[in-house]
Amino acid sequence: MRSLRSGLVTLVTGLTALGALLVAAPGAQAADTPLRDLAAAKGKVIGSAVNPAKLTGTYGDIAGREFNSVTPDNAMKWESVEPSRGSFNWAPADQVVSFATAHNQQVRGHTLVWHSQNPGWLANGTWTQAQLSSILQDHITTEMTRYKGRIAAWDVVNEAFNEDGTYRSTIWSNGLGQDYIAQALTWARAADPGAKLYINDYNVEGVNAKSTALYNLVKSLKERGVPIDGVGLQAHLILGQVPSSLQQNIQRFADLGVDVAITELDIRMQLPATDAKLAQQAADYKAVMDACVAVSRCVGVTVWGFTDSDSWVPDVFDGYGAATPYTENFAPKPAYYAIAGSLGGGTTQPPGDGCTAVYSVVNQWSTGFTGQVRISCSGGSLSSWRANWTFGAGQRVTQAWNANCTQSGTAVTCSNASYNGTVPDGGSVTFGFNGTWSGSNPAPVVTLG
16 A cells, blocks of 8 residues: 555654645455455456565555456566566566465466567567577477466467457567467467466457457367467456447357456546446446356456556556556445456445545644544545544644544544534545644554444
């Protein structure tokens, strides 16, 4: 979580206001039964792409608790693992694999053969066909061998097609011909016979020219005896635009004798988020989950980052965001409960989810200070509230306004006044207090309950 704890407030004398010290804490927790348990009961995977640098604290807790599969967001891509030829950086990918092992999770390897995020030495090199073939085989073999037996499935080939169903012009198709896909899959099977091998693409969720080209490729590969175990539908979707033919499309691939996975699901909306948009997003997430649950060979769904603070969407689609099942402050959205409902769990969002409390010191002098707490909701609402914290250095509340505050020992509880208990989605309330301190005035963590 972003700055759940902070250091001591800088001591100042006089009446100079201190800069606000923000301490945010999530409101109510997610459903009692984690998504991974609900998914496992249906024989499905529920996964998330994860950033290895963040796999601690609240982020790591949620990633471990809610998901039974993880995908490294960038750590296994070519530019990450081999930034210069023959020089490898495995640390971030190793971190994800170790996290998965510790949390009894599968790992989805992503991705071995792609036109994007290749290192400069590869993308800018001049290669003969034989050289390029050798480079690709070596890369697939080296990476898959390192993680042999620890990766459940690999996105071997990523984004091979244009929107009209023609082959994308890439270093691989241009240098090796269209059969680079069959070669890559064959080398991958030799490197790790136990891993499921997938072709992965976007805008192939519904029946269209691009998905039909992918279907025809998979059918041809199967007929030729080329190893292919599954198809990945990325599912980077727009609010209200889940293809009506999604389940039909999943089923037709399954009928070819391959598994299907939703591999990178997010559903972006034009900001700001509103109750209506979040409700539509929940319906969209449920529609995707329902389509997968309905087809036995749909192995599961992976979201491309579970929290908005980790989403790629705002950086790529101007004015869009809020695409994941959790807010930036790790509060589950209606989409989270929609996923749970599709998997057989509860669908009701507890009051207070999506609401956070922010503590700040607005003024401080030699023996006293003025503090305030701002409670705000995004993706949730409150009809009443209670803010709780524990002072860590003997501070005492002496007077409060816009709240009823009591202190017992180090524990402080402040509840709403008669006129400010309601906090709507997108709204906030603030209360303040005076207090005393001696020696230090560290900021506490405020929780709502």
